Amino acid sequence: MEKQLKRSEVPKALKWDLTLLYESDEAMEQALAKTQQKASELAKTAGHFASDGQTFLRNLNENKTIGEELEREFVYGMLRRDSDTTDSTAVTLYGQVVNAATMIEAELAFIQPELTAIDDSDFTKLMQSEPGLAEYQYEMTKLRRQKKHVLSKAEETLLGYLNKSLDSAEEIYNTLNDADLKFGKVHDEQGQLVELTHGNRSQFNESQNRSVRKEAVLAYEKPYHELRNTFAQTLNSFISTENALAMIRHYPSARAAALGANNIPESVYDTLVATVNQHLDLVYRWYELKKRVLGLDKMYKYDVNVPLAGEDMLKTTFEQGKQLTWDALQVMGPEYLKGLKSEFEHRWIDAAENLGKRSGGYQVGVYTANPFILLNWTDKLYSTFVLAHESGHAMHSWFAQRAQPSEYADAPIFLAEVASTFNENILTDYLLEKYQDDPKKLIFILEQYITGFIGTIYRQTQFAEFEDAAYKAEQKGQTLTADYLDQLSGDLVNKYYGPAVEETGTRTQSWAYVPHFYMNYYVYQYATSWAVSTALSEAVWQHEPGALERYLDLLRAGGSDDPVTLLKHAGVDVTDSQYLERAFALFEKRLDQIEKLL
Template identity: 40%
Template structure:
């Protein structure tokens, strides 16, 4: 039976090197002690902001430096914990970092209320009087937008001190789903016994054997359904936390609070949901085509991921995938490619799955570290796309951090998914241009259509569910497992239509979606994918000015509002045009795929 390896058995070359952050855990603990002392010192500065322009600068710079050191500690601990969530020592480091976040938040919670207590005219006069403050002008402008939603210093300190408590539900969910759940042994396509995991589950759902897909689907959900009431409790508590925070800060809803924190207008969300629902017929058409080509009497939810064209025509080892990624991304220029190569050569990527490792994939790091990527590699086209996706995040981080000062050296969540999905679109175009075999082209087109389904449609479905449970909780409804499953099951049926059997297990899919704990994050996957379609087309036009506009977006960080950053890159996300462009591309590729798939079936 194939076993998932222990962390210690993974070859060093396939693990990330965290020593550039801290040489060892002792250095980490020294940094924690230093930050605690620094936090106490910063806390003594309360009440001094209005004394002079020089004081305003010194305190502002000190707080940014404190947060900078805190981020480094947090990144080290979280990466170490994620590589093996069952490691007690890593859990302890992560706990120390999370506790430190609450300590620093409490020590600095007075700062923003004190700044906002200054009349706008008085604050601007201080900024104008101190040349060193001009580099913080945009920061103060954005902060000013929160005047009506910032509490008194005492109230902010109280909330900041409870941040660790407010995060308990998400932490409990993460530990339960990543470390404590034990999945059964199932059989792969060759009849071999394999230990089911979230990573392997994604592979088995792509099997060409319906029984393998069905077995994996039912086995996975049999575990989650045992704990559905526990997951309902953790998710309900998380939703209550979001609603509570929005209410005490005088927002009309949790959604308004979340979008306001990213300076994203509500019209972006509303336009997304409306436009996607207007195009559900395209998804229904694709689902019905899948049923036809697969020749299935019934199409189930576990049949939505297997390639319609049969066995995957493309698979890549990790070294092979690196080379393909470099070729696909070459349209972004030699500097971009060189920085990708540095990621490959510098042990910045944790590649393979091991016991206790966090599931999925992400790009991490902070201003003073290189970007880090977590993968759970499988030799598949999907893993190649995941690699290119996370590399988009990492290059976004690299260009932002090397072109912006620390205060603007990060970027809004709203624009974060655009860089990653632009890379995915570029990879799709590369494969369609280099693969002439009809079977391979059909497979790539199928992959694109599945990606669109899983991102634009699926994440908008998630967004609708997320918004619904927040609204219902705010109205006093108890979010029981049965209540959430009923709505989720009905919503899933509406999205996929009558062409697919909504298996009863799918109503509990919300139990295994970690992003529902991220406070209105998921809609941005959809907007990001759609915007990336337009940006990829601009890059591939061969017009160097359009490519440079995209690279400038990567370099902008948070130096301007996210909507403004995207407008400069060539996409206005307050209008539905970019969404319509994305659906037009989906329909065109669906038409090409339909023709190819039917010809191949003859």
């Protein structure tokens, strides 16, 4: 906590091993050049990409190979850049890959319009003319389902060339947030001045010393407020771009475009928001309880994260966190543990925070290699939950890559976040059982669960309401200024926190710090996924017959069918609210537990 390490100072064991992808930057650049050449050759098939079954199959296979190679090259460049966003060599390398991907996308943009232009009956005959095309049946079904949203060859090519520019708002935001934003120094519990970062702020937010957590929360909010107009402009630019693209592709809205790609009914979104709003009384009850236990006359946002157990318990180093995750996931059986062992032993994880490193955490799969995980570790139990979460993503990738061809190996986010939050629920069940005779630790663990539930279901639904309202306002001609976004977000924050929590600081940080707003209707899927995974993880933890195999089959399925269909096979129907009600029932049960213990 005294200072952030430079990338060169981070121990090797805490860095991901990028030689699993390429031995060097030069090796990646050479591979990228070959991929670009393959794409240029495939581009010559324009106009006769699917002239007969054999030709169609050969071209689809070549297109798949290009995709696999480009994924490997792109991820290498991204991981190099995210390791240290201040490293100009890494940033330049990533830029090369982005430029190449943009050119390849533009060169091959003819494929979709050429395939969707084929008459339905002729396309059916084409698919039946070559047995090898059976592998691509679902991919072709998805593509042709979007037929009315695919543009002409010239228009698709133009959008392909514009892809880098269309993504610029997200890139500007990430650079501003990860490389340039500075929070200054704050006092720790010993009165020493310490640099505040994205990674260590949670340690201050949970301090038992109220002045420490107040100073840290307000210091974290300050630069967002000072740059509020810039953050508003980047978000306005991103949302206006997505709305424009939806209009160009003949969708009624950006939301319809985002959900329609995976055949998810928009009613799923509205049901989530409505159901969560019907259960706001539970989160209000929690904050009222916390305010009473802490003995506060007024409770502010900087008070909501302080542990009620009175101290920060179950601290874990990275090695201890891996062991705890390993122990909790024993219930998953030998095949799952085999994948997890590879993740832990072969440096798929980049754990330590360093100067310029991308904030937060994520997992990215590489079909021809292995998944990679970015963390910013702190020795708090929270970090172990993040490790379990991202390991859920990694094992989803690992299972799907071993069972599916590459075009179906990536699960849509709607399914991917099920696998991650599933692991969080399993870890909670394990810890509650492990410490069942220790009331103080039980209080701490239950609060971790409650905080996670609120952060995932309530907070992400709050974000989903904000996002949807912002998109609709921009579509109607509203400029998303900082003042407008502050008002919109601030009102929602107050609604979701309830009467027990007083507003403090700046409203800007409540929307400006969320990178997922640059992922176009991403956040609602955290909430739906937690609710889905509650049902699935309960069944596995309680050893219900067939539950584990059904869940592993869901992981193996990847993106080989519509998410709603795959979840029904796993035992959950997301087209009604029952899966949400089940999650809230468990949340209320654990509220009762902690209230009794307190």
